[in-house]
Amino acid sequence: MPTCDLRLTNAVVLTMDERFTIHRGGSVAITGDSIAAVGADADAYTAAETVDCRGRVVMPGLVNAHTHAPMTLLRGLADDLRLDVWLMGYMMPVEREFVSPDFVALGTKLACAEMIRSGVTAFADMYYFEDAIAQAAADAGMRALCGQTVLRFPTPDATSYEDSLARARDFIQRWRGHPLIVPAPAPHAPYTCTSEILRACAELAAEFDVPLHIHLAETALEVESSRREHGMPVVPWVKKHGLFEAKVLAAHCVHVDEGEIRALKNFNAGVAHNPTSNLKLGAGIAPVARMLELGVDVGIGTDGAASNNDLDMFEEMRLAALLAKGAGGDPTALPARDALAMATRIGARAMHLDHLTGSLEPGKRADLIVVDLDRLHNVPAFDRDPNGLYAQIVYASKSTDVVDAMCNGRWLMRDRALLTLDERGLRDAARDAARRVDVFLASREVSVLQKLVAVGGAVEQESFEVQVKARIASEAHALAVLASKQVTVVRSSRYHQYDTYWSFDDPEQGWLRFREDEFLDKEGRVTDARSRLTLTGRTREEEFGAVLLFRSQHVVEKDRRRWLLVYRGVEFYLHLDRLITPATDGYFIELKSRTWSRRDAEDKAAVISELLALFGANPDETIADGYVQFAVGGRN
Numbered sequence: 253m254p255t256c257d258l259r260l261t262n263a264v265v266l267t268m269d270e271r272f273t274i275h276r277g278g279s280v281a282i283t284g285d286s287i288a289a290v291g292a293d294a295d296a297y298t299a300a301e302t303v304d305c306r307g308r309v310v311m312p313g314l315v316n317a318h319t320h321a322p323m324t325l326l327r328g329l330a331d332d333l334r335l336d337v338w339l340m341g342y343m344m345p346v347e348r349e350f351v352s353p354d355f356v357a358l359g360t361k362l363a364c365a366e367m368i369r370s371g372v373t374a375f376a377d378m379y380y381f382e383d384a385i386a387q388a389a390a391d392a393g394m395r396a397l398c399g400q401t402v403l404r405f406p407t408p409d410a411t412s413y414e415d416s417l418a419r420a421r422d423f424i425q426r427w428r429g430h431p432l433i434v435p436a437p438a439p440h441a442p443y444t445c446t447s448e449i450l451r452a453c454a455e456l457a458a459e460f461d462v463p464l465h466i467h468l469a470e471t472a473l474e475v476e477s478s479r480r481e482h483g484m485p486v487v488p489w490v491k492k493h494g495l496f497e498a499k500v501l502a503a504h505c506v507h508v509d510e511g512e513i514r515a516l517k518n519f520n521a522g523v524a525h526n527p528t529s530n531l532k533l534g535a536g537i538a539p540v541a542r543m544l545e546l547g548v549d550v551g552i553g554t555d556g557a558a559s560n561n562d563l564d565m566f567e568e569m570r571l572a573a574l575l576a577k578g579a580g581g582d583p584t585a586l587p588a589r590d591a592l593a594m595a596t597r598i599g600a601r602a603m604h605l606d607h608l609t610g611s612l613e614p615g616k617r618a619d620l621i622v623v624d625l626d627r628l629h630n631v632p633a634f635d636r637d638p639n640g641l642y643a644q645i646v647y648a649s650k651s652t653d654v655v656d657a658m659c660n661g662r663w664l665m666r667d668r669a670l671l672t673l674d675e676r677g678l679r680d681a682a683r684d685a686a687r688r689v690d691v692f693l694a695s696r697e698v699s700v701l702q703k704l705v706a707v708g709g710a711v712e713q714e715s716f717e718v719q720v721k722a723r724i725a726s727e728a729h730a731l732a733v734l735a736s737k738q739v740t741v742v743r744s745s746r747y748h749q750y751d752t753y754w755s756f757d758d759p760e761q762g763w764l765r766f767r768e769d770e771f772l773d774k775e776g777r778v779t780d781a782r783s784r785l786t787l788t789g790r791t792r793e794e795e796f797g798a799v800l801l802f803r804s805q806h807v808v809e810k811d812r813r814r815w816l817l818v819y820r821g822v823e824f825y826l827h828l829d830r831l832i833t834p835a836t837d838g839y840f841i842e843l844k845s846r847t848w849s850r851r852d853a854e855d856k857a858a859v860i861s862e863l864l865a866l867f868g869a870n871p872d873e874t875i876a877d878g879y880v881q882f883a884v885g886g887r888n
């Protein structure tokens with residue numbers, strides 16, 4: 253007689269295998285981390301331990317195919333706002349200020365606790381400091397595809413794209429082969445990456461044979477911009493840049509056409525459908541029924557808790573089923589059985605983890621849950637239609653009906669009590685974190701800037717910069733330094749700049765600036781123009797105002813030459829300005845560099861001092877500042 257470690261008996265075993273096999277009054281035999289046998293085969297095993305499931309359903313643990321686990325700590329922070337206001341006015345500033353390894357570890361533990369309690373045993377993540385997320389998930393005992401985010405601009409955990417790519421490589425090397433964690437690069441989205449980033453990430457994933465996690469075609473605007481900028485929609489564009497060399501997990505795919513769906517199928521890309529997030533952010537409804545029809549592996553995800561606002565996969569699969577019917581005007585679309593398959597086996601396949609999880613079959617890891625269908629909201633039940641069981645689970649069950657959860661052969665929850673996480677401690681810590689975010693936002697919201705953000709009118713771009721202006725002794729000396737090997741010039745341009753300033757009664761509120769730039773070619777002809785309206789935070793420019801700028805002037809006109817240069821590994825913009833209005837003798841330089849944290853700003857300020865000396869700036873006539881800038885407008 254074969255032996256196993258644990259046998260679950262007297263269960264309705266919903267295997268969710270390809271043939272949707274159900275074993276009533278069946279067993280599951282588990283040895284170590286894996287399933288040894290299911291159904292009648294399992295009955296033959298003698299086990300060291302036996303658990304009587306008392307007629308409850310034993311099924312695969314649910315698979316959350318797309319989330320940002322640490323964002324549980326931003327749950328309910330900002331709701332019912334325009335997408336750009338939500339993202340750039342709240343999420344990104346708060347993330348920049350707070351996201352750290354400790355923050356993401358806490359948020360991930362909270363997410364794991366919530367997911368385990370709702371029957372999820374595996375999830376696909378994408379965030380910053382993914383190392384801490386992977387550790388927290390592994391400690392909680394959950395299976396996770398962890399995507400280290402790569403973006404074209406600085407993030408909470410990387411100063412540049414090269415940095416974040418190096419971090420992703422490091423992360424993959426460290427976690428590859430872990431029994432629970434599958435590491436991956438996560439280029440955030442086509443519109444936040446460059447073609448080089450997409451290609452580099454795909455090559456990285458292919459090199460280590462790990463999946464790649466990305467957001468694709470989430471909004472109509474994204475597709476529109478892709479058509480305008482690249483002459484094609486999103487899927488062909490990422491294909492052109494080698495994305496499908498990797499095993500892709502694409503979140504959203506709301507706005508994809510027939511050809512794109514076929515391409516996703518041909519390249520064996522998995523899709524994560526996030527119905528709540530897509531509805532809540534007004535992104536639209538993904539063509540899920542059509543994607544499934546054409547054979548694409550479409551899983552279901554909750555997305556981050558900031559756009560959902562919970563991680564409840566029971567709600568999510570129910571909504572997926574209902575939405576497909578409502579959107580297609582067809583009540584037969586996406587039946588309950590298929591919705592449950594999306595939330596289990598097909599979701600695992602979309603994550604490229606179906607060799608490990610997603611169904612109860614011998615050889616797969618023991619990732620399973622026990623669900624009680626004998627609750628008031630789920631009785632009676634009918635035996636006539638075998639598919640009634642799926643309808644019970646998808647349409648009437650609640651996440652709180654999950655009684656036990658096991659991942660990789662280890663119990664994570666027994667009888668609704670979490671075994672790997674301290675629920676009470678997590679709630680307290682999450683509340684503390686929320687208080688700190690509240691204080692931060694309250695301090696920001698007293699300014700004109702934040703009022704603009706709040707009314708939703710003026711958010712296109714926010715930047716933090718360290719910036720220094722100074723009068724220089726000689727133009728020729730500055731040009732000589734630029735021509736020398738002391739700095740590396742990446743590119744340069746020249747333009748004619750007109751600024752009009754308005755001040756507020758309260759000087760604390762900064763200035764509103766309308767800027768028009770005329771781009772000049774070598775012969776001084778205007779080749780292009782742009783304008784921008786900017787609200788600039790309070791600076792110390794007035795102290796310097798006797799020398800230049802606008803203490804009593806409302807218009808500043810200058811001839812500006814601009815260089816992007818690298819000095820000691822740091823990128824700077826250098827502006828060499830000659831003031832035309834107000835007419836001022838001499839030349840001024842302005843040095844500035846993007847930054848994302850106070851410490852980085854301090855480091856850069858030190859490098860700037862050296863540069864100032866190099867360019868022969870007068871130390872008595874320098875001003876330095878870091879500022880926040882919100883701008884509207886663009887090229888015209």
Ligand SMILES: [Zn+2]
Pocket residue numbers: 318319320467503555556
């Ligand atoms: Zn997402």
